Amino acid sequence: MKIRKVLYSKEEIDKRVRELADIISRDYQGGELIVIGVLKGAFVFVADLIRCLSIPCVVDFVRVASYGSATVSSEKIEFKKDVEMDIKGKDVLIVEDIVDTGLTISFLAEKFKERSPNSLKVCAFLDKKHRRKIAFDADYVGFTVGEEFVVGYGIDFNEMDRFLPDVCVIEE
Numbered sequence: 001m002k003i004r005k006v007l008y009s010k011e012e013i014d015k016r017v018r019e020l021a022d023i024i025s026r027d028y029q030g031g032e033l034i035v036i037g038v039l040k041g042a043f044v045f046v047a048d049l050i051r052c053l054s055i056p057c058v059v060d061f062v063r064v065a066s067y068g069s070a071t072v073s074s075e076k077i078e079f080k081k082d083v084e085m086d087i088k089g090k091d092v093l094i095v096e097d098i099v100d101t102g103l104t105i106s107f108l109a110e111k112f113k114e115r116s117p118n119s120l121k122v123c124a125f126l127d128k129k130h131r132r133k134i135a136f137d138a139d140y141v142g143f144t145v146g147e148e149f150v151v152g153y154g155i156d157f158n159e160m161d162r163f164l165p166d167v168c169v170i171e172e
């Protein structure tokens, strides 16, 4: 049977998202930010984060496909949906749900750097930093987590559980 255990409650998440937004707003004070959310998992985080920012931002989304099973990130990554705006000369913040092996975010960072933004940073809601296959440090991290498979707050298990307000761990 599938049991969900709360890892981070809605209240803990709200508090952390406000803290992150304050830091980001301070870092980009006086500027304008292009927030690029990585679908689908980051859509809830993006929605909460941008509403806590005190600087203007525009929002776009990308979607990537990585081939492999649901729980094991694979090597082959490609765009399913690219951004719809020119990021040249702009301050860009990629917003990811989870940085795990680091392959997805490295792919995205490389692709966006080629388009000559003024700056490029990454905000990850969750960081599984001990599972990296490729070195990558996110500039802003919500929570550092272990190896457990998580769901909720936009993050799915076979497209289910995204609606959960808490971040939960699934235990069989």
Ligand code: 5GP
Residues within 6 Å of the ligand: 041, 073, 074, 096, 097, 098, 099, 100, 101, 102, 103, 104, 105, 128, 148, 149, 150, 151, 155, 156, 157
């Ligand atoms: P990476 O390329 O860093 O290995 O993959 C990151 C992606 O793997 C995340 O955006 C997410 O889609 C998926 N992922 C990694 N860990 C988990 C997890 O615990 N739960 C879910 N649902 N997806 C995960």
